Amino acid sequence: MEFSRRDTLALGLGAAVVTLLPFSVNAATDDVIASFTGGADMADTGIELTAPEIAENGNTVPIQVSAPGASAIILIATGNPTPGVAQFNFGPLAGAQSASTRIRLAGTQDVVAIAKLADGSFAKASSTVKVTIGGCGG
Amino acid sequence: MASGVKPRVKVPKTASAGEVVIIKSLISHKMESGQRKDKEGNIIPRSIINRFTVEFNGQSVLDMTMEPAISTNPYVQFEATVPEAGDFVFTWYDDDGSVYDTTKSVVIV
Numbered sequence: 692m693e694f695s696r697r698d699t700l701a702l703g704l705g706a707a708v709v710t711l712l713p714f715s716v717n718a719a720t721d722d723v724i725a726s727f728t729g730g731a732d733m734a735d736t737g738i739e740l741t742a743p744e745i746a747e748n749g750n751t752v753p754i755q756v757s758a759p760g761a762s763a764i765i766l767i768a769t770g771n772p773t774p775g776v777a778q779f780n781f782g783p784l785a786g787a788q789s790a791s792t793r794i795r796l797a798g799t800q801d802v803v804a805i806a807k808l809a810d811g812s813f814a815k816a817s818s819t820v821k822v823t824i825g826g827c828g829g
Numbered sequence: 830m831a832s833g834v835k836p837r838v839k840v841p842k843t844a845s846a847g848e849v850v851i852i853k854s855l856i857s858h859k860m861e862s863g864q865r866k867d868k869e870g871n872i873i874p875r876s877i878i879n880r881f882t883v884e885f886n887g888q889s890v891l892d893m894t895m896e897p898a899i900s901t902n903p904y905v906q907f908e909a910t911v912p913e914a915g916d917f918v919f920t921w922y923d924d925d926g927s928v929y930d931t932t933k934s935v936v937i938v
Contacts, residue, residue, distance in 0.1 A: 768898050773898065784888045784889065785907070786907075789908065795899070
């Protein structure tokens, strides 16, 4: 098969669209982060995210977050169809600003946790989880 | 109302005043994400628990917002301070408007 000038152009355009697609996923993640932080800067310390390095089953991945003194923590799965996972708001009787739960991951991706600390600043931690079997059905 | 929803919570029966206790909560719920399709290719509608709150004698311990990415049978473990004798009230809010709750009492020793 010979490529005409028109075919070549179409191929190039298709390739450009494919390379742009991941950015739309990241944009959804950025929206979730922006709606929580309001665009504020995030420190790297003050929050701890515990996630497995490899999860055999993406349907139940144990995750633990801990941020001493935080008033709220959000969990984000950057590679999921909807990136938001959960938001923990700690009340005055919380014994420690930590919680653990089980989440679904669609595939290998970064899990991000952002905490709103007592002084109003934000802290971020992320961890890459390798997923063998995705957990979003199909 | 989703069928077979049963909350289970593990709270110590006794504590000393001001003690921090670990609480484990689990509710059986299918947490349909709204992403899956049935055999005919129709999307199964989303049906999840979207909020979980814990209060002790009316004071908030935890208020958690859940998205479809929370696994089937949502499990949450957290810590709470017990300042005095009283009741923990756990409440789950379903997408369909149902509210499930359970209460656990703690005695000071």
